[in-house]
Structures are given as structure tokens and as C-alpha cells.
Amino acid sequence: MGQGGIGIVVTEINRNILVVEDEKSIRDIYYKALGKATLDTLGKEPFNLFMAASGEEAIKIVCNLMLEGARIAVGFFDLTMPGRMDGVQTIRCVREMDNQVLCTVVTGYGDHRLAEINALFSPDHLDDWDYLSKPFNVGEILQKARCQISGWNHRRAIERQSNELKAMLKEIEELNRTLESKVQERTLELQAKNNELEELLVKLKEMNSQLLQNEKMVSIGQLAAGVAHEINNPIGFVHSNLGTIETYMKRLSQYTLFVDRVQELTSNGQASRVSEFVEELNRLKKKLKLDFILSDLSKVVAESLEGTERVRRIVQDLKSFSRVDEAQLKLANINEGIKSTLNIVWNELKYKATVTTDFGQLPEIPCHPLQLNQVFLNILVNAAQAIESNGQIGIKTFQDGDWAVVRISDNGCGIPEEHKRKIFEPFFTTKEVGKGTGLGLSISYSIVKKHGGEILVESQVGVGTTFEIRLPISSSPLMELGS
Template sequence: MTLRFKTILGVGLIEAVLLLVLITTVLSYMRQSNQDNLEDYVATTTSLFASTTKDAVLSFDLASLSHFVEEILTNQGLLYTRVFDNDNNLLASGGDPRYLNKSFQPDVRYQDVDDSVYDASKRIIVDDITYGRIEMGFSTEGIEEAISEAQWLAASIAIIEMLLVALFSFILGVYLTKQLKVLRDSARRIANGDLTQNIHIKTHDEIGEVADSFNKMMASLNKANLETENHRKELMELNTTLETRVEKRTHKIFEQKEKLETAYGKLQQAQEQLIQSEKMASIGQLAAGVAHEINNPVAFIKSNLSSLAIYINTYKKLIDKQQKILNTINLATGNDIQSQLKELSLYRDSNDVDFIDEDIDGLVEESIKGTDRVIDIVKGLSVYSRSSGEGVEECDVNILIESVLKMLANQLKYHCEVITQLMPLPFIRCHSGKITQVLTNLVVNAMHAMNEKGVLTISSAHQKTADSSVIIIQVLDTGKGIPEKNIVKLFDPFFTTKPVGEGTGLGLSISQGIICDHGGSISVENVVGKGALFTVVLPVND
């Protein structure tokens, strides 16, 4: 491969890479910008339309809703619109029938669109009460056409640019190779032992400087050969001693590495044991409340089963009497049959079988609800007490919050009113047991912070920006708040404001460590007129 070809190839590759980076960056920015603009447009349009139709939905004004639908469909790119009440009844609709007849599957992001239609919905909410929803479809064909046109234009510019670069590289290669051939021929003669060779190139550029350097090199080459031989002998002696020193130093480094790994393993094991111990201590504090929560449904399940046993015995006797009649029906006279039927009717009345028929469904339903309640409590404890050694998994943080509230329901009802404001969240990869431990610790601390019956507010939200996507969990109480001097020490190990014997001072410190291990953060602040607000931020992993 000649230098000329290498020059052309090298310059061409550099230009191609730069063009590829530039075009990719521009197209990526254009695509992302158009997608963000469409998502903002969809969010704004659905919010405004939900606000516009709110009064008409509340008053069941179908004429106004139809007018609003016709008016909104005049917007460019809007394919269809539907309005439903809270019972999923269609109040008004309009647009392309092809999309109205399709099943609705909302697209959370532009990347979710697979049919050139961005499907979005918005609930109609008044005073935190949902009265209905709207469904709208937005065309994405305009964005795709604009991106395709930009890609075609970029490709055309790139081809023209590469042709110009190839021409320039060819001219440059011809000039360089002509001078380098002289250098090559002279270097070959020097390699064959002709140390008197001089290179005659008089250009005032880098090639001329190289030729001058070759000539100077010849004058000092003999001296350099002698010095090189002396240095070679010295290096051989140094190499013998250096290998021994390197081997000793390497052995010492490996010993220190093994000690550090052993110490780190012990430290990590101690940390896991400390987290598990704190978790078990919390479970001990919750045991009485959980036991009461389980005893209540178990007690009425037992009572229902006792009643069901009596009802079953009654049904058995009733079935026996009916079977007796069926067995003798062919042999008995009409009077005998009437007598047996009368006896059967008297038995039904005396044992109130009609009441049993009505009551038995309620008993079974109550028993099933009771067992579901026990299962929820046990499931919450199971997630909470899960070993720290288990791996991460895909979790819905809202489900973890609800599990904690169910597990603490008996204690919370005596201390505070619980308000939840849980927004739809994406799944995140996390250790569910550890995150449940953090949530339990924050809820219990908030409950203890309220001496009189207060209000505990738990909220969750998904916050997405161009650079990040996070889940935000907030726990707000109506206690006295935290003294400013204690806020800076709140997450220090063994710091506690509780009386001796009532707290280890490790709960918030361990919680902070767990959140940091998940790549998140935890903070606290005082809210004027309310109490303390704890905020947990967890990243959403792609």
C-alpha cells in the first residue's frame, strides 16, 4: 500500500468520521427535538382539552362535548378524539374511523409509538375526584417525513464532500510521495552501509527538515554505535538485578491486595449483618401491631366457619330427606308423597333454610376477604424481611409503599390519618427488601413524630428530563419538625433523639446507605406549618 494511497485513505477516513459524527449528532438532535416537541404538544393539548370538557362532563352536556370534539379535531395532526365518563361510557368521539375502531393502548413516550399514531389519555379530575377521561391520537408521520428528508440531504452533502476530499488528498499525495521517494532511496543506501550518503532536498518544509536531520545523523552515527554498545552491556547488568526487585515488589503487592480484599469482605459482611439486625429489630417493634391485624380477620373467619359447619349439617339432613322421597316416589301413594313433602317443608321452615341460602354467600365472601387481608400482611412482612443477599429485581415502588402501609395499618390508625398521592411510576431495578426497609423506617419515624393524631402524607412521582429520569418519594408529617442543629447530624450513625432503649440511631444512617447503593439520594427539610419532609430520589434504569 503506497503512501499516496494511505494519505488519501487517511484523510478520507478522518473526513468520513467527522462527517458521520456531525450528521449523526445533527440528525439525533433533530429527531429528539421533534420528539420532545410532539410530547410537549400532546401533553399540552390533552391537558387543555381535559380542562375544557370538564364542565360538560360534569353536567353531562353531550352537545357541548360533541362541539368541543369537532373543534379540537381542526388541529393539525390530530387523528381522533374520544371522551368517556368514569364508568367507561363513551360520551363523544370524532376523527378517522380507522383509529376510532382500534383498541386504545396509550403511548407513554414517543418511542412507544409503533403505528404512526401517538395515543394519549388524560383523566378529568375535579377536587382530586376522577369524573372521566379523554383519549386522543396524534399523527407522527410529519416528524418521520422531516427526518427522512434531512437524512437524504445529509447523505447528498456527505457524498459531495467526500469527492472533494478525495481530490485534495490525491493532489497532496502526489506532492508528498515525490519528495519521500528521494528520502527512501537515500535511506536504503544508508541501510546498506553507505554512511557518507547525503540527501539533497532543499525544500523549506518538514520534509526538508527531515533531510537535514538525516545528514546530521550520519555525522554522529559512528559515535552513537559505540555508545550504544556500552549502554547495552550496562543494561544487561541492570536487567539481571531489576527482575529480582520487580519479583519481590510484585509479591508484596499481591499480599497487600489479598489483605485488602479480606478486610473489605469482612466489612461488607458486617454491614449486611447490621442492616439485617436493624430490620429484625424493626420487625420486633411491629410484631404486636401485625399480630393484632392478623388476629382480627382470623377471628371472624373462625366464626364464619363455625356457622358454615352448622349450615352444612342442615343441608346434609335436607338432602337426606329429599333423597328419601326420591327413593320411595314410585312405591308411595299420592297422600304419602304429600305428607313427605309437607314434612320436608316444615323442616326447611324450622331450620330457616331461606336465611341460610342468603347468609352463606356473605359468610364465604367475608372469609375470603379476611384471608386476603392476612395474605397481604404476610406478603408485606415477607418482602420486608427478605435477606440482603438476594439480588435486584424489577419493582413497582407504589406496590412497595402500599405493602408498607398495609403492614403498619393497625399502628397508623391510632396515630394519624394517612393520605396517599401515588402517581403512575415506571418499574425500576432495585432490591425490594431494602427499599421496603427504608420506606418502613420513614413511615415509623413520621408516626412517632406526631404526638397527637396528625396527618401522614406519602406521595410518589416520576420526573423525567433530557438528562435524567428519576422516581421521587416524599413522606410528610404534621409533627413539630426537626431542630435545625439536628438536621446536619440526622443521618449520622447512632444519632437519635429518642429516649435510651427506644432507638438505635441506625435507621436513617442505614436508609441513606441503601439509597446511595441504588444510585439515589435521601434528604430532609422542615415544612413551615406542617412538620418534616423526607425526600427519596431513585434513578430509573434503562
């Protein structure tokens, strides 16, 4: 295939093979064996074959590929070639440029140079080369190429996983060092976190005005006050704990200064008063309540960290819910989506009803998870608005054959029979002005249908309402069309 393959786009699977052979008839055998062959184990794309008639030409090919960000995976090297470079010298130069190239030595002159070739490879890379005697057939070349290309790519995959593991370990070590920092550093971190959360509150208020652009944003806008309340509670006790820590630091500093003074007096010839100093230190320690401070400090810090984590989760769920969903379907856990939605809408529910959940074992299903979360939010908000006080909202998930089922029930006012057939129509609403656009259930119906599912409703005035959402566990043509 000559130099024509240099412009290839490097993909995750490296199929680049270099053949260094001075005899055209043998190069033709390589082309016959590998020119249109594929790597069955790692895909159906053909090999990228690069032919060189000399060592110098081979080095040029490797250089050009590396300049383009590509690499040779496997090389077949003839030992005896004309010119200044024989096969051994060519292997040495190629390995100096890229020591991960897997080499196959091809010769018809016996094995008298195998020791010389072996010396080119370090002890931990001795399996990077192999030997093939002339004459050979097409099947031998194809089998050798497939094995070595697979081996090269598997090694790179292992290296990537190893690097990812090292990065994770490094991150864990960094977290451990952070946990072992001093109390004062923790205080500064908590103060910085508090400032960050206050900034997030400002951003949430700014976001609230932007969310009104569509029904999803309308829903977030209606819930913003509740979310802010959920955030303000932990921020309040974090702020209070910071004041407590400041008081503790002042007392610890007062005690430290007195200790330093005692050490100074002792070193100035007043060692005879040690017992007096010790007694005074004990009195001061008791007066400052240092034992209590030391025991309480870790609790104060733990409570503050718990508060900031609560806010982080709320803000993360809110950010995830408000962003644009991905264009392609992806596997997602429906139960986790409902939990995330509950975290956002919780302030809307907790003063109206007791929420009970019964999450069944569901497989991950192909879907647009953020769109489904919008469906859950619309139904949960409607349930809360249908309840005056002291109500019940139940959420149950289970698998019914090839369907994942979500049931959301409430014991609210119910839907009149004449309204039930209209609730999925755009702009239909019985709510007062400012409390609904009439698009929530219409959009929910559209989202479920786009997923190849169905949404059913049962309701009785004065008893309550149940919405049942049925979603296919495997993708359907309708879902792909909706994407």
C-alpha cells in the first residue's frame, strides 16, 4: 500500500503494520496476506499496511507517522537487505524511536543472528519480538499479524487502565492529606466553602429568571424558593459553627501563650516554681474548658462538612436537572432519577404529604434520563398541589415483563371525569393564574411516548390519583426515531 496510508486517522484500535523487505515478490506475498485482511477479534476494519524496500525507507515511514501522531504497532523485518542498514540495524533504529513496536524477524538463513537480535531487547521486553522462517505462506503471515496487533492493542488498554488506577490512587492520597490538615486549615476551607455556597445562592436566583423560558424552567422557577430554603438551613448552622470554631481558636491561643510564658520563666532560672506553674496551667485549662473544646471541635467540623455536602448534592441535582439532555439515548437507572428529582422537589412535598417509596429491582434502560426526571417532577408537583395538608404520596417501581413501571399515587382531591380526557392536552389547566401553564402533563406525555412508553391515569374525586408510567426495558424503533 506504500506511503498512501500515512494520512490515516488514528483510532482507538491501532492496525498499522510495517513490512521491511527488499524483494518485491515477497512484498507481494505480504500484500496478498494483509492488504485486505481484517482483525476479527477487534473489529472489521482492514489493516493499514506500510511497505518499505530498505531500512532507510522504513525509518522515514515511522518518522512521518509519528509526526502525524500515529504509531506503528507491528513490524516484519527481513534480516538481509541491500544498503547501509540491514534488518538488525533497522530494528534497533525503529525501537529507539518507539520501543513499543512488536517485531517479527523474517529470514531464510537459519538462526545464527538470533542472539544479536535478542540483545536489542531489554529483559522485560523479550516477548516484544518473534521469529518467522522463509519460505512462509499467506496463512502464517495473517495469523502472526492478527496475534501481534491484538497483543499490541491489549497492552495499550492495560496501560491506560493502569494509568487511570494510578490517577485514582493519587487522588485518594490527596484526599487523605486534606483530611489530616490542621483545624485552622479546616476552618479556612469551611469559610471558603461558605462563600462559595453564598455565590451559588446568587447564581440560583439568577438561574431562576432564566428557567422561565420553557416548561422545564418554569418548574424549576416554582421550586427555587424551596431549594433556597433547603440550602439556607445547612448554611445557617455552618455559619454558626464557624463562630464556635473562632471562639475555640481564641481560647487555644490564650492557653498556648501562657504555656510559652511558663517555658520562658523556667528557662530563666525559676525551675523551682514548676509545681506552681503546673497548678496555674491546670486552673487555666479548666477555666477555658479545653477538654470540652477538644472533644467538641471534631463534632463541629463534622457537622459543618455534612451541611456543605447536603448543599452540594442539592445544587448538583439542580444543575443536572436544568441542563440540556444528551442527544443520544444512554443507559440509566430509573430509581436514581426519581431519588434525584425528590431531592429537588422535597421542599414542595414535605409540608403537604408524607412520601413513601418502594423501589423494585430494575435494570438500566436506554433513555434520556433528564427528560424522564422532568416527567417525574411534573407529576410530583401536581400531586403536592392536589393535597391540602397531611396527605400521602406513594412511589413504587417494578418490572412487568419487558417494561419498567413507575407508579406515583396521591390521596389528593382527584380529577373530575370530564377533565381526565383533557389533562394531556397542551395549555389545559384548572389551576389559578401563576400556578401552571397547562404544558406540564402535555410535555410529560410527549416525552414518555418518544421513549416508546405509555402514561396512564386513574383518578377518583375525593379519593386521589395514580399515574402509571410504563417504559420499555430495551430500545424500540420509536425510541430511536424520537432521538
